[in-house]
């Protein structure tokens with residue numbers, strides 16, 4: 001089976017490439033800039049039609065949450081127009097598209113973990129463009145599976161876990177918001193879920209699903225866990241000071257509640273992500289092995 005994934009160096013695409021390498025029946029092709037640019041619809045169509053995949057994974061996106069507040073048009077072009085082009089090209093080949101979306105489509109004002117049918121009411125430009133992207137993908141290709149995930153981290157690219165480890169080398173105490181709650185998700189787990197979906201497509205499974213790490217925490221809780229895991233392996237560590245969202249000024253207002261209920265995905269595909277703590281340990285170990293090889297001890301086992 002030939003799976004086409006959009007993006008070159010992103011966290012998710014890199015994780016997909018790594019996992020697919022161990023799947024003899026899967027050939028994974030990635031398309032990215034400059035030949036494939038979501039800001040250039042003709043390059044998107046050309047790349048996808050030429051590759052003739054059996055399924056398309058739409059993983060590339062504009063993900064800079066704060067910058068999007070100032071670059072509304074660019075975020076819209078990538079996350080809405082570009083995503084729609086990807087889904088249209090898959091539709092032209094009569095193949096399904098798996099599109100990745102976000103917890104930030106929700107306002108965060110609910111007291112419960114969000115289900116797929118709950119009203120989406122984004123409070124950020126990024127969240128708004130991702131929601132409009134979901135709508136555009138669904139209307140461009142009836143064979144769509146939209147996977148909303150949250151708080152993605154990995155050994156690759158830019159993410160909160162790597163940022164924390166980097167900051168620990170510079171500061172003894174790091175102030176981290178403790179009133180935004182969510183489900184940290186390893187890109188490696190998300191990639192496993194996507195490959196499961198991609199290799200078991202079925203007409204009655206099209207629709208929207210939530211897929212995120214099992215269990216919940218806040219950003220300060222995640223940072224503390226990262227530092228404990230890192231310290232156990234001789235890597236960088238820092239003290240975490242709990243602060244409120246109001247004490248950490250950002251351009252985009254993040255949702256206070258980002259928790260996603262993943263029961264529908266488990267019912268349909270028989271898969272649930274591991275507890276976030278276990279996956280975080282795996283990723284911290286990988287980061288120490290690659291980024292801090294000379295500073296940490298005991299990371300080679």
Ligand SMILES: NC(=O)C1=CN([C@@H]2O[C@H](COP(=O)(O)OP(=O)(O)OC[C@H]3O[C@@H](n4cnc5c(N)ncnc54)[C@H](OP(=O)(O)O)[C@@H]3O)[C@@H](O)[C@H]2O)C=CC1
Nearest residue numbers: 007008009010011012037038060061063101102149151152
């Ligand atoms: N990161 C997170 O915490 C979360 C992410 N998501 C969603 O998951 C998906 C994957 O995210 P993640 O892997 O973390 O993202 P990254 O920020 O790590 O990577 C983004 C990818 O998009 C590509 N890209 C951006 N703009 C363009 C463009 N104009 N044309 C072609 N490619 C482009 C990048 O290209 P290049 O390789 O050239 O840099 C890169 O491969 C996205 O849809 C995101 O919205 C959902 C919830 C949480």
Ligand SMILES: Cc1cn([C@H]2C[C@H](O)[C@@H](COP(=O)(O)OP(=O)(O)O[C@H]3O[C@@H](C)C(=O)[C@@H](O)[C@H]3O)O2)c(=O)[nH]c1=O
Nearest residue numbers: 063065102103150151152160163175176177219248254
């Ligand atoms: C670096 C840092 C961040 N924070 C806070 C800011 C913010 O509320 C929270 C997370 O910050 P980040 O900027 O790393 O993460 P952010 O860009 O908000 O992450 C989001 O990315 C997009 C793509 C998604 O789809 C979301 O699911 C989510 O993962 O941590 C601190 O409190 N202290 C710090 O030192």
